[in-house]
Amino acid sequence: MNQPPRILSIAGSDSSGGAGIQADVKTITLLGGYAMTAITAITAQNSTGVAAIQALSAEMVAAQIDACIGDIGVDAVKIGMLGSAEIAHVVADRLEALVAAIGVVPIVFDPVMISTAGSVLADEATVAAFERLMGIACLTTPNVDELAALGGDEALAARGIAYIAKGGDAPGETVVDRLVVPGQEPQVWTAQRVETRHTHGTGCTLSSAIATFLGQGVPLAEAIEDARDFVHAALLAAPGFGEGHGPLGHHAVR
Template sequence: MIPRVLIIAGSDSGGGAGIQADIKTVTMLGGHAMTAITAITAQNTRGVQAVHPVPVDMVVAQMTSVLDDLGVDAVKIGMIGSAATVHAVADVLEALDVPIVFDPVMIATSGSVLADADTIAAFERLMGIASVVTPNIPELAALGGEAAVLAHGCHVVAKGGHGDGASVTDRLLSPGGEIRRLIGKRFDTDDTHGTGCTLASALAAGLASGLGIEDAFVQAVRFVRIAMMHAPGLGAGHGPLGHALGVVPFDELEG
């Protein structure tokens, strides 16, 4: 059966991040993407101009609709919208026994704030049920650091894109320590919109297809890097990735 991935996230009208990037990623990696949209944004490569949260009961209705009929092999959580939505989503997901990837979205690539203090505080619920949490450097700091996130018993993909230097280091951590790190050349590009959404969705797609956590991590990082290399160069700000060219068979990956 085709791997089924439920994506709980916001819509990006510019198509570079959010639900749009998630669907493209899961599809290109051979999965079937299902969605529960938490917010509608007016957004382009230069920033977020408006956000309209979807009512909590509608978010839950989308989730239960697809879960009751189509089933699910993995879940990806992105922009969540509000603290109330966090708790409602957690209530539904606690009953599932599938991998859950939580990308704790707080700030868009453009710098726009996508989660208030109450929502970030409520992220404790999602970290408590997540299999993997995928924060960037500022998000990891806001969540209390590596030890605080790992204390929930989940894996952590500590992303290095917001760091400095000529290389980027992405690390896969477990409560027992570091499992794997990947070091790659830092690309001199502004086409980075949606990198976090894409990595988390690629990770969920890998887990849904039966890959182990380490193999899914390697595939996800490579997918993002190849998609960055093939970015189409759209927009005047932080452009979208080239998802259609981000696929490489796992058996061809180094390591």
């Protein structure tokens, strides 16, 4: 019997279902993976913004990770919203130990700082703690503003970090995504922009899709290309919910 790849999402909960853990579980499941979760924070949010955030304790996050890895096992990890610097460090502790114990594990880090609707989701201390996670991850997935906050292309390249600079937030009719891997020529993908306000959860969906494909053994560049196709299809299938930045149409993608 073929077993699905075991994908652990470490991220925050989105009560409206469009982003975070909820988007990750939908994506992982639709792409043939087995989704597990370590919830870092609970949010009250919808398409118009985040009304409230409550981070869990770092100990509870660690316990969730331990429970999943210790029994089910893991083939790839996606990291999203973390909620606090303490959580970021305990996640780094657990993943460093995992890699030391079993060797290479694909880890995709989405350095979530601001929601699609503009709510701040990471303070300065948490962003500073991202350094450890970027060092562990095989891929970091910043958008335009996140890349700038992390120091830009030169800073990430100097630290030897592999990343995809996402261009969905940049102006223009063409979206340009750029993969930078130390020691390799950058790889660029372009696509016609999908004109829609229903973009809530695009970053979460992309990163969890990449992690799922990597967990299936797909090479990095191919995993990114397949994940981009999935996000594009989900954008086109958006159901039109919400008064603001509505969710993607995960349900309609086959």
